[in-house]
Amino acid sequence: MVNAARNESDVIFILLGFSDYPELQIPLFLLFLVIYMITVAGNLGMIVIIRINPKLHTPMYLFLSNLSFLDFCYSTVITPKLLQILVVEDRSMSFAPCITQYSFTVICVVTEAFLLAVMAYDRFVAICNPLLYIVVMSQKRCALLLTSVYTWGIISSSLFIYSLLILSFSGTNIINNFLCEYSAILSASISDTHVTEMIFFILANFDTFFTLIVVLTSYLSIFITVLKMHSASGRYKAFSTCASHLTAVTIFFGIILFLYCVPSSKSSWLLVRINTIFYTVVIPMLNPLIYSLRNKDVKETLKKVIEVPARWPSG
Template sequence: MDCRNQTLVTELFFVGLTNLFQHEVALFLVFLFVYLVSVLGNLGMITLIWMDSRLHTPMYFFLSHLSFVDVCSSSAISPKMLTDIFVEKKVINFFGCAAQLWLFGHFVVTECFLLAAMAYDRYMAICKPLLYTLIMSQQVCVQLVVGPYAVGLISTMTHPTFTFCLPYCGPNIINHFFCDLLPVLSLACADTHINKRLLFILAGALGVLSGVIILVSYMYIVIAILRIHSADGRHKAFSTCSSHLMAVSILYGTLFFTYVCPSSSFSLDINKVVSLFYTAVIHMLNPLIYSLRNKEVKDSFRRKFERKKFLIAR
């Protein structure tokens, strides 16, 4: 398409979630609650791990960074989404769209590889318990955390750069509530075949790599657990992995549904619902999963709460 005689688009407009006032009020209240629980839950988890010396282990070191990533990822989308609910013109400029796309993509990739690092940590704890403290030193843990941030940073620099180098001549309306890559690419007045192929290759490679690390780690973990003769021992070993498995299943399941399943198989409205789940709800679920299903976290919280009550009573 020849764009030379057309006005270049500098702003994008979101269709949003709904135009009915009753639905807008309900959605605002629900997702404000989800966002607040997500932020407070994850910051609470970080604070608890930082304050309790009993939780200064590799597992909780990774969990504190997972909580930090959840706060950042949720904050890249939810505040804008919440402010747009009651606004008639849900507008974002190209710079804001690029920043949102980059930030969210960066933290999603980082979270995938943090979960892979946590799977490797569980593998070392269960399969090589005698060497665990020696191998999972502070230096190794830092490297296993820096790696996901670096991979997320490098991988997500590619897509926004190539996406916003394309000409945009109109229309400029996105049937979504945030700047997701594929809806933005659909507005470009140029061939986006290379961009979509690059997205598929890079996202697929990152997803497969992190997924394989998790899968292989759990294959060895399952084999090690089956070799434990005691039923209590097997239950205890599996309980240390159950929260992580739930977090992995929820994140990878929603990402698979959104980016791997053919888009023509589902309506845009269904894709928006799924997007709501992995942009907002998952980040609220992670601290709940790790707090409600983790005895050490519950015990730590109980100790802090009882100590606070004791100090107040005095």
Template structure:
């Protein structure tokens, strides 16, 4: 649909989302798959938030940060997945211009917040393992609260910058978005005005929000691994390594798929490959995080057992 604007241009007032695939035979299986993933994500993340809230012995900096990550994952998934599920069951999935900008704004807040939250969590583990004596001072409740406020502030500032830049872009011809949600580069491809500033700001912010957390996480884990190697017992070492490796694999999947999508110039980026990499950081990682950060964790298992009135986990 189009509306006549001043002059001879017509501006797009709604977009059509192409979705993940246009193959009819894949629509139903994918709908069921992603519906399952979404339910799992909501239950897993809400479960973590509730469990951490109700279990007094989980009221520590590590779990405070973990419940913040669960909240970010829950919101991120809810901003993206329901609209994507609609795509699988209706013929033509439209989204109004204002809904599209709102989705872009909230998606960007939570994506940026997740990047920095993962780096804060890696720093927390670094302090716990490498400077255990100073842990309570370094990661006091006040410091943790400020860190979380900082994470959301960076998300809000980044999302506002992206969205304000997007609002000045004109859409007058094409309104078909080759994606399953309103993302930065698929929208810029439809523009009929200059997108140079948007691309520069997009790449600069993406570089900052991907490289700074990645460097923080890498350096934290290098120190953590060096510290683990000094552990005398083989069993202790193996246990610490298995925890670290699951964290690192989740982080690598998240940042790898983000970098693939946002750190290439738009001329190189193929949207169809981009859609596949987007599935990882918008849908798969929010589902995996509660599993990765909790199932291998004795405290969480004990809290679950206590909550359901059973004895402690061995």
């Protein structure tokens, strides 16, 4: 730990981003700027809509507003730095900001994964045990679930960061990506990384597969329950309440699992960067669009908000 502290000031990370495609720097900057603006407006707008409509003060929308908050934070941690390295020549990042960015990224990713699992559990209770829904998903239970989700996100991040800070670092290091990520920081170490890699392996797999098991178990139970329904309209209504969440879950976990499977080779770096763009930049933009376009209550509230200025008297 002493060595790590002594060497931190000398450690520099160079974020390559998309520098190997110089002709695309400005178009990519404009594209990601538009995506970021939509992300901020979409997620903050979703939070405001849920807060101003008493009809949306239910567990499902409480979790959705927290998902929007996480997506806003997640995008804000990543995208501004991405925009910066697309337009400036100096792509360097010192040790402390790099570790800080990685820390907040882990908090957002882990918390969102567990929140999506909680949302799947919420849909399971609503469809499989509708008569007990108000009791099971009480305000106290929802608050406890949210507190647990955020707490575990912070604990996971702290353990990941601790596993890196026990190492010694030195010199200038190249990151063939646009953000500080685990493998790049680890490669800068001049220490034995066995313990750190073991901590990462255990935590990453626990977080990923535990949340996946909760999601898959919840939706398997939902699917079985819906198939037993005699009413076609009942089955359609049940599936429609899950459609938005299932779409968000499929995209989120699909991309993360795909990144797990990408081999570490030079030919795969572009693919890794593209997929990283999807789960760090694009998904935070897509989530509010997915939920607003497929949700009748949200669309009605949004329509009312848009119509209000039109009713104001001119002059």
